[in-house]
């Protein structure tokens with residue numbers, strides 16, 4: 001229950017510790033407050049409601065802990081004045097105690113912009129004050145991963161939700177001089193939040209108003225893109241003639257195909273093979289997606305043998321897309337209703353504003369589970385498998401239409417998309433440490449995104465199928481190299497982060513440096529994540545460029561899709577970084593000081 005409002009002065013527990021500091025509420029939702037602490041770096045953290053208290057409350061409680069109180073019955077052998085070994089009363093820590101090392105560090109930062117300050121005393125040992133060991137004031141450039149035995153606690157293993165479950169007592173914190181970028185951001189952010197506050201004051205329904213075009217856009221965009229590229233023409237210069245009546249979208253056969261496909265995938269999900277992952281939502285996710293891929297692909301020749309035309313998927317493309325979008329809206333609505341009955345821990349902090357459309361869009365629940373089925377993980381896997389099958393069907397259609405004259409360009413385009421999707425299924429465990437899994441609620445943004453991916457990404461291959469453009473072998477080889485570079489970067493980066501999040505003390509990662517944060521989890525500052533802040537996005541951009549290159553430069557549509565994807569990914573870097581800044585505070589700034597570029601070193 002919300003007790004405070006924005007701008008209230010409060011006492012809040014420093015994440016991961018039992019220390020309490022003064023702070024100001026800067027944002028809030030149903031389960032958490034965003035608190036700006038009064039330390040020199042003005043760190044901001046998201047803190048659970050229960051960890052925020054009135055300042056007066058706090059002083060009263062402190063007084064009651066007087067040494068003179070009488071010994072309570074049943075407690076023997078320990079003086080009443082002595083602090084309990086197990087229970088620590090929240091303590092007020094005077095500001096100057098923290099400021100001292102910060103100032104000293106700022107001096108040192110002149111020579112070393114990326115610096116680690118260690119507060120040696122764990123709150124569990126003595127919560128009364130923070131003692132700073134001068135020993136730890138020296139800049140550290142070694143590998144904290146190798147030095148920190150605490151990272152190897154069993155709690156870290158398979159812990160996929162660092163934000164909630166990986167919180168450990170803070171023994172280390174990071175202070176870095178604010179960079180010019182962050183100072184500028186400070187100003188723009190203040191102006192930005194000022195404008196936001198004015199808009200909210202004058203247009204109370206602003207959150208709803210801005211969500212409407214997003215939802216409509218996410219539903220209409222895949223239809224427009226697909227209708228822009230038909231067998232007759234493929235152009236972005238004129239608005240496609242989109243059928244306006246429902247009968248062009250509604251089709252019982254399409255509904256049957258979607259229903260049967262989902263039913264089969266649910267059965268395959270429970271095949272008792274593959275590594276088991278236990279996400280915090282109580283589901284049992286088995287990483288057996290590759291079996292589902294193999295069996296789903298095997299069903300295609302079987303269906304053809306039984307005289308079912310699999311090409312119906314191609315001829316009912318529009319109806320299948322419409323059915324999938326409608327199904328996603330339906331499941332998200334169910335998720336929205338379910339969101340009213342879930343415990344606070346399962347809620348999406350940004351999806352519980354109480355406003356229908358914004359919450360439907362963001363998702364009230366973070367990662368729903370139905371019995372042992374992890375809905376988000378399942379949805380992602382189904383997306384990849386459906387995408388693979390559509391590309392196989394496109395290749396089959398080409399072979400049927402032009403027997404004996406297969407197109408190397410089309411074949412390569414299909415194979416590259418199949419490879420990319422199959423790779424995600426093969427490494428599906430890494431999905432659990434993505435931003436999408438850990439921080440994106442089960443709302444329309446996620447579900448419509450999945451549905452449109454299935455039908456929009458094969459536009460590249462459909463274009464080549466419908467408007468056969470044949471490329472020379474050397475051009476194809478060049479494209480294969482671009483694709484391979486992109487794939488290698490994105491896979492290596494995703495796997496490296498996943499391995500680190502799953503078990504930071506794994507010997508295979510011993511060569512990497514990491515930065516301890518006050519949130520308890522560390523940030524990689526070397527390896528792929530030390531080159532740029534979103535190496536996986538960079539790799540993805542190269543991959544999508546390679547798909548567009550296969551379509552040549554005669555048609556604008558593939559390049560419009562590349563531009564849309566880049567626009568989205570650049571936007572996502574800001575979204576992810578804002579979330580990381582909220583979670584890691586000053587540590588994130590240290591990271592951005594050290595790893596200065598988001599996507600392309602020395603450029604952006």
Ligand code: NDP
Pocket residue numbers: 162163433434435436437438439490494497500501521522523524525529533534536537540565568569572576579580583
């Ligand atoms: P990411 O895999 O990029 O994960 C971002 C999270 O990683 C952060 O929230 C943070 O989580 C953690 N992190 C960030 N920096 C570090 C670091 N230095 N060290 C350790 N952890 C760090 O999430 P996405 O869901 O955005 O992307 C997943 C995949 O999907 C990517 O390959 C991406 O390219 C792809 N994708 C493609 C899109 C497209 O349109 N083509 C769209 C979206 C995604 P925490 O610290 O809390 O663990």
